[in-house]
Amino acid sequence: MALLEVENLKVEFPTRKGVLTAVDNVSFSVEQGEILGVVGESGAGKSMTGAAVIGLLEPPGRIGGGQIRLDGKRIDNLSPDEMRKVRGRHIGAIFQDPLTSLNPLFTVGEQLTETIRTHLPMPAAEARRRAIEWLAEVGIPAPDRRIDQYPHQFSGGMRQRVVIALALCAEPRLIIADEPTTALDVSVQAQIIALLKRVCRERNAAAILVTHDMGVIAETADRVAVMYAGRLAEIGPVARVLQKPSHPYTAGLMGSIPRIGPRPDRLVQIERSMPRLTDIPKGCAFNPRCPKAIAACHHLRPELRPVADGAAACLLYEGVTQ
Numbered sequence: 001m002a003l004l005e006v007e008n009l010k011v012e013f014p015t016r017k018g019v020l021t022a023v024d025n026v027s028f029s030v031e032q033g034e035i036l037g038v039v040g041e042s043g044a045g046k047s048m049t050g051a052a053v054i055g056l057l058e059p060p061g062r063i064g065g066g067q068i069r070l071d072g073k074r075i076d077n078l079s080p081d082e083m084r085k086v087r088g089r090h091i092g093a094i095f096q097d098p099l100t101s102l103n104p105l106f107t108v109g110e111q112l113t114e115t116i117r118t119h120l121p122m123p124a125a126e127a128r129r130r131a132i133e134w135l136a137e138v139g140i141p142a143p144d145r146r147i148d149q150y151p152h153q154f155s156g157g158m159r160q161r162v163v164i165a166l167a168l169c170a171e172p173r174l175i176i177a178d179e180p181t182t183a184l185d186v187s188v189q190a191q192i193i194a195l196l197k198r199v200c201r202e203r204n205a206a207a208i209l210v211t212h213d214m215g216v217i218a219e220t221a222d223r224v225a226v227m228y229a230g231r232l233a234e235i236g237p238v239a240r241v242l243q244k245p246s247h248p249y250t251a252g253l254m255g256s257i258p259r260i261g262p263r264p265d266r267l268v269q270i271e272r273s274m275p276r277l278t279d280i281p282k283g284c285a286f287n288p289r290c291p292k293a294i295a296a297c298h299h300l301r302p303e304l305r306p307v308a309d310g311a312a313a314c315l316l317y318e319g320v321t322q
Contacts, residue, residue, distance in 0.1 A: 236310020
């Protein structure tokens with residue numbers, strides 16, 4: 001049994017003009033110790049999927065269908081109070097901007113010890129000792145001194161390390177990392193990626209890494225899920241998906257990445273832009289931009305089918321030719 005199982009997940013936003021579907025029948029699983037990357041353009045539904053898993057959908061957003069199971073137990077139907085017990089203790093979260101995750105009025109030590117004692121009841125002195133250990137674990141120098149400092153006294157990279165310590169200090173089995181390196185420079189980004197990989201490996205934790213950066217996925221993830229317009233376009237092992245993509249959209253993303261060489265290939269340009277939630281095309285959502293679209297793509301919606309060692313949602317793999 002997988003640690004996390006997401007089955008036919010649908011995320012909806014009720015409006016005066018009707019219900020908008022931001023995530024549309026998405027299914028995937030994450031094994032213990034595995035890092036699953038989730039990529040796609042802005043508006044693809046990546047962050048919304050992560051928010052649904054951890055129970056942080058902003059109202060009026062809601063789960064409109066499907067199931068989310070952690071260790072075989074449903075968590076999508078839990079009450080807010082019950083979900084708060086799962087969040088932090090069993091599922092940790094790392095967000096893009098560490099300043100939104102840290103309270104500027106409290107020291108990092110106060111925030112860490114509060115989190116630890118909320119989920120792992122213990123004396124304050126023991127919680128502080130563990131907080132110092134976690135700061136050292138994520139690479140904060142002189143943790144016994146810096147534990148009493150405030151977030152503004154840390155650099156951007158160090159603040160993100162503190163956020164990672166906050167996400168991990170209750171020892172969750174699943175981590176949702178939403179664009180954790182976007183605001184960091186390249187050298188610090190590499191350090192954070194290495195830290196996330198090491199923590200997952202040593203503690204056998206699973207992670208969902210949400211990003212738009214294929215380079216980060218290549219360095220970090222075991223498998224990758226490619227999303228488009230709220231739907232899953234392709235999923236499979238990172239090496240295969242990046243080198244031999246099955247879906248035309250994935251191929252377009254890979255072709256748009258600059259390569260270094262004596263005669264670099266011309267970059268592929270995916271025409272037009274991601275559709276709005278109010279105007280998702282019928283059939284395959286990617287059909288207006290797809291260079292391989294056939295007539296059937298305009299009215300038949302492709303299902304996710306096994307392809308190679310993964311799966312892709314494309315009529316080309318359903319035997320449709322026109």
